[in-house]
Amino acid sequence: MRIWYQRPRSGRASHPIVYKSQRITVIIPCLNEEQGIEKVLSRMPDFVDQTIVVDNGSTDRTSDVARSFGAEVLREPVRGYGRTYKRGFASAIGDIIITLDGDHSYPPDAISYLIEALLHLDVDFLNASRFPVRDPAAMSFKHKFGNWILSLAMSILYFRWVRDSQSGMWVFRRDILKTMKLTSDSMAFSEEIKIEALKNSRIRFAEISIMYTSRLGENKLNPWRDGFYNLWFLLRKRFER
Ligand SMILES: Nc1nc2c(ncn2[C@@H]2O[C@H](COP(=O)(O)OP(=O)(O)OP(=O)(O)O)[C@@H](O)[C@H]2O)c(=O)[nH]1
Ligand SMILES: [Mg+2]
Numbered sequence: 668m669r670i671w672y673q674r675p676r677s678g679r680a681s682h683p684i685v686y687k688s689q690r691i692t693v694i695i696p697c698l699n700e701e702q703g704i705e706k707v708l709s710r711m712p713d714f715v716d717q718t719i720v721v722d723n724g725s726t727d728r729t730s731d732v733a734r735s736f737g738a739e740v741l742r743e744p745v746r747g748y749g750r751t752y753k754r755g756f757a758s759a760i761g762d763i764i765i766t767l768d769g770d771h772s773y774p775p776d777a778i779s780y781l782i783e784a785l786l787h788l789d790v791d792f793l794n795a796s797r798f799p800v801r802d803p804a805a806m807s808f809k810h811k812f813g814n815w816i817l818s819l820a821m822s823i824l825y826f827r828w829v830r831d832s833q834s835g836m837w838v839f840r841r842d843i844l845k846t847m848k849l850t851s852d853s854m855a856f857s858e859e860i861k862i863e864a865l866k867n868s869r870i871r872f873a874e875i876s877i878m879y880t881s882r883l884g885e886n887k888l889n890p891w892r893d894g895f896y897n898l899w900f901l902l903r904k905r906f907e908r
Contacts, residue, residue, distance in 0.1 A: 687786060692717040692761030692841070693778070695738075696751035700769035701728040703883040707767065708736035710775040717760055720769065721751040729769070749849070749856025756844055765838045770882035772805065773836040777877045781838045790871040791843050792864035794829070795836035797879035804881040813894045820898060821858060824905040825865050830874055832858045833897070843870050854893045855900035862904060 693715050697704055704720065711718055720733035721741045730740045743754040752766070763782060767773040777795065785793045798814075800806045806814075814833050821832040835857055847863040849856065864870045 686714045686782065689763050689782070689786075690716045690761040691763050691765065691778075691782065692719065692759040693765045693767070694719045694721065694752065694755035694759060695733075695767060695769045696721050696723060696748055696755070697725060697729045697733070697769035698723040698746075698887055699725045699727045699729060700884050701725075701732050703768070703770035703772075704729055705732050705736075706771040706883060707769060707775055708733065708738060711736070712775065712778055715765075715778070719755045719758060721755045723747070723751045745852070747852035747856075748854045749859070750852040752856055752860075753849065753852075756841075759841055762841060763838060764841050765836070767836045768882070770884055772880055772882040774878050774880070777836075778838075781836075781875065781877070784873075784875050785838050785840075788871075788873050790873040792837065792839040792861075792870055792872045794831060794861060794872070794874040795834055795838070795877040796831035796874050797834055797877065798830050799876070800879055802878070802880045805879050810890060813890060817858065817894065817897055817901070820901050821862070824901060825862060827865050827872075829861065829865070832861060832901075836877060837861075839864070843867075846870070851900065853896065853900075854888070855897045858897060858901060859904065862901075 691714060695707060697720055718738040719741060720738045721743050722730045723743050723746055733740050741754055741758060743751050765778055781793060781795060818829050818832040822828050846867055849859055849863065851859045864872050
């Protein structure tokens with residue numbers, strides 16, 4: 668049974684919202700994403716119970732913009748993508764958590780479709796794959812190639828085909844977090860959470876494609892440094908005792 672309540676345009680719901688008996692939390696890490704976060708939050712579906720924006724020491728208006736849309740803003744002063752997620756997870760109350768970047772490259776409109784898929788496929792962790800990338804401006808050839816290498820490496824090391832090991836959009840049941848050992852504070856967090864899901868036989872994992880588009884605002888990723896570090900992290904995690 669689906670029960671939706673209306674909520675004011677900005678601000679959190681004034682009544683409890685239940686999406687097929689599941690409370691929904693969206694977590695968005697942000698480092699100077701004032702442009703992107705405005706677009707992302709303006710497209711946030713009404714059935715989302717809790718929207719957490721983790722501001723990783725932004726010097727622009729990211730936090731103000733997020734607050735104006737009624738999001739819960741958490742400040743994480745120590746830099747790092749993984750660091751922001753650990754901070755966000757600690758405050759999440761939803762039964763289902765959805766993540767996406769604050770740069771408006773992942774589609775908020777896909778949230779309902781992804782939750783439906785999680786419930787319908789009866790899985791615990793659903794990875795939203797950016798591939799095939801249909802928007803030619805969304806990802807350079809170099810990034811596609813790097814992503815392909817990293818996903819191939821993860822697939823070989825963990826004996827499981829993963830199309831997009833670096834996707835930043837995941838939908839999962841919050842209770843699986845307590846079974847995970849999440850150590851990375853950096854961009855490698857994205858592959859680490861998938862590895863923790865994949866290697867646990869009690870966590871059902873699936874992947875589904877979404878539309879990925881070009882980001883708003885400035886690039887922060889350092890493709891060579893982050894790419895090689897992520898490859899090193901994969902190997903270290905696979906062979907650690
Ligand atoms: N790179 C980076 N991103 C961070 C950090 N903290 C929070 N973020 C946010 O994490 C999300 C992912 O980072 P992006 O820089 O978009 O990484 P990406 O999606 O791999 O790279 P792009 O193709 O440039 O979008 C964005 O919303 C960032 O604002 C950090 O320390 N470094
Ligand atoms: Mg991004």
